[in-house]
Amino acid sequence: MERFFDRHPIQPAYVARVVLTLLPSAQSREFILDRTNWKYGQTDVNVLLLAVIWRGVAIPLLYELLPHGGGSHTEIRHTLMDDALCLLSAADIRVLYADREFVGYDWIQGLAHRGIPICVRLRRDTLMDDWTAKDWLSRLQTGCAGLLVEDTVVYGQPMHVVLTYTRDGEALIIASNVGAVTTIQTRYQRRFLIECLFRALKSKGFQLEATHMTLHDHVERLLCLLTLTYTWCVLVGVTLDCPKKAHGRRAWSVVKMGLRELVRSLGRDSAHLGDLIALLMPYHTNSPESVGY
Numbered sequence: 001m002e003r004f005f006d007r008h009p010i011q012p013a014y015v016a017r018v019v020l021t022l023l024p025s026a027q028s029r030e031f032i033l034d035r036t037n038w039k040y041g042q043t044d045v046n047v048l049l050l051a052v053i054w055r056g057v058a059i060p061l062l063y064e065l066l067p068h069g070g071g072s073h074t075e076i077r078h079t080l081m082d083d084a085l086c087l088l089s090a091a092d093i094r095v096l097y098a099d100r101e102f103v104g105y106d107w108i109q110g111l112a113h114r115g116i117p118i119c120v121r122l123r124r125d126t127l128m129d130d131w132t133a134k135d136w137l138s139r140l141q142t143g144c145a146g147l148l149v150e151d152t153v154v155y156g157q158p159m160h161v162v163l164t165y166t167r168d169g170e171a172l173i174i175a176s177n178v179g180a181v182t183t184i185q186t187r188y189q190r191r192f193l194i195e196c197l198f199r200a201l202k203s204k205g206f207q208l209e210a211t212h213m214t215l216h217d218h219v220e221r222l223l224c225l226l227t228l229t230y231t232w233c234v235l236v237g238v239t240l241d242c243p244k245k246a247h248g249r250r251a252w253s254v255v256k257m258g259l260r261e262l263v264r265s266l267g268r269d270s271a272h273l274g275d276l277i278a279l280l281m282p283y284h285t286n287s288p289e290s291v292g293y
Contacts, residue, residue, distance in 0.1 A: 005218045015224045016061050016087055019231050022280065023054040028094035031084075032058055032194040033102055035072055036202070043214045044069035047223070050080055051194050057234050057254050058193035060201075060227045065216040074107045081114060090115035095178050097191035108155035117178035119188050124171050128152045128161055133173045137163050148181050160184060200255045201226060233258030235279040 030053040037046040046066040051058040064080050066072060084093075096111065098120045111118050124134040129152050140147050146164030154161065160181035162174045174188045201208045206226055213219050237258030243251045252260075265273045 005213075005221050008221060010221055010224045012062050012220065012224060012227075013083060013086070015227050016084075019052070019059060019061055019227060020087060022231055022235065023052070023059065025054065028092050029053065029088075030094050030097065030190065031061075032097045032191055033077070033080075034099060034191075034194045034198075035066075035101065036198045037066075037069060038202075038209045039069075040209075040212055040214050045209075045214055045219060046070070047219070048072045048076060048080060049194070050084060051197055053190060053193060054234070055238055055254075056193070058197040059231055059234060060197065060223070063220070063223055065220055067216075071101050074104055074110070077102065077107060078110050081111070081116060085114065093117070095119050095176070095187070097188060097194075099191065103155065105155045108157055112157050112177070117176070119174065119176035119178070119184060119191075121188065121191075122154065122161070122173040122175050124173070126154065126173070126175075128154055128175075133161075133163060133171070136161075137165075137171055137173075140164075146185070150181050196253065197230075200230065200253070205255065205259065206230075230255065232276075232280060233262060236261050236276055239279075 032051045032053065033049070034051075035046065035048050037044060039045070046069055048064045048066055049060055050062045052061045053059075062080055062083050064072075064076055066076065081096075093116050095117045096119070098118065100121045100123050102120060103122060103126065108118065108120075122133055124132065124137070126133045128136055128149060136147060136149060140163065146162055149161040149163065151158050152161055153159075154175050157177055159175040159177045160179075162172075162181065162184045164172050164185070166172050172185075174184050176184045176187070179187060200206065203209070206229070208222070208226065211222060213222060233255045235258070237254035237256075240257050240261060242254075242257055245251055262276060264270070265276055
């Protein structure tokens with residue numbers, strides 16, 4: 001194990017190609033960009049992660065280990081997106097979801113130059129034409145659910161913007177340069193899928209933080225392994241029937257069900273194990289997807 005994490009040439013780009021092949025899609029894909037971090041002693045482990053949405057589940061695709069704590073810089077975000085464009089074309093990216101950390105003129109302009117649509121949450125001080133988002137919110141009349149602003153300039157790009165408040169009274173400002181203005185808020189809710197991914201990788205699943213790894217090369221190789229394992233759990237989980245709770249939602253997530261089934265099959269001499277392994281073969285589907293590599 002020590003030799004593997006010290007020297008094995010596995011790289012995120014190799015794993016990402018496998019993931020895209022195993023997750024066929026007949027149409028363009030949705031992506032989410034976010035960051036997760038933890039500390040071991042005084043050392044920060046800070047990961048910028050790009051996830052792809054497949055069948056309602058966010059699956060890790062590419063990642064960059066940041067050399068510091070705190071937010072990411074525009075240059076490293078663009079590097080990550082350029083890595084993604086080595087695997088697929090901009091036309092294959094339906095939209096990129098991102099939170100308030102991922103804003104700024106150079107960032108938004110860089111995405112537009114690459115042909116990548118975005119749906120992003122804005123800060124209250126963001127300029128929309130000549131007014132800040134806070135100024136626009138002040139025009140929200142009592143009793144109104146929200147304010148829709150079409151074709152306003154945000155960070156140099158024409159966008160549709162939805163301005164409203166959450167149940168906790170926090171300002172919610174979402175901008176997008178793709179799709180109808182009336183669906184922006186509903187579509188942006190899919191960004192929450194990456195929070196479910198982080199929980200599955202960390203406290204509610206694979207216990208990533210408990211490895212005590214801090215060297216970037218080691219963490220990167222570990223993330224490669226977890227990406228493959230997570231993808232396998234999803235492929236298994238979508239084949240299983242899940243009971244529903246009273247409110248109609250699943251009793252367990254696709255990832256948790258897949259993980260339980262894999263542990264159960266690997267822990268005994270199961271005739272079903274061969275079928276589970278076959279899911280990792282690109283030919284398990286009748287509609288394989290071609291990727292740009």
